[in-house]
Amino acid sequence: MSKCKSFNEVIYFCDGKKCCRYNEEAKSCLKELLKETGLNQSVSLEKMKCQGMCKSAPVFYIDSEKKYKKEVTKKKAQKLFDKYIVA
Numbered sequence: 088m089s090k091c092k093s094f095n096e097v098i099y100f101c102d103g104k105k106c107c108r109y110n111e112e113a114k115s116c117l118k119e120l121l122k123e124t125g126l127n128q129s130v131s132l133e134k135m136k137c138q139g140m141c142k143s144a145p146v147f148y149i150d151s152e153k154k155y156k157k158e159v160t161k162k163k164a165q166k167l168f169d170k171y172i173v174a
């Protein structure tokens with residue numbers, strides 16, 4: 088049996104110098120939502136390095152959509168979850 092979990096979706100959050108100052112709320116909101124819905128078994132939340140978009144911090148990235156999400160607030164994180172993860 089493989090030790091690696093295979094996830095259907097990965098949400099990346101930038102953990103660069105600027106983003107990490109602002110991403111805590113959105114990050115914990117997503118963590119909470121994934122846990123509540125049991126989707127934490129199939130959706131992974133991973134960190135990524137600075138993406139060079141520091142002016143738009145905090146930056147997130149939806150792997151399946153190949154889309155960056157900028158200035159992600161708690162509210163935006165919730166919307167992002169509803170639109171890309173649950174739908």
Ligand code: FES
Binds near residue numbers: 103136142144145
């Ligand atoms: S620190 Fe996140 S884009 Fe630069």
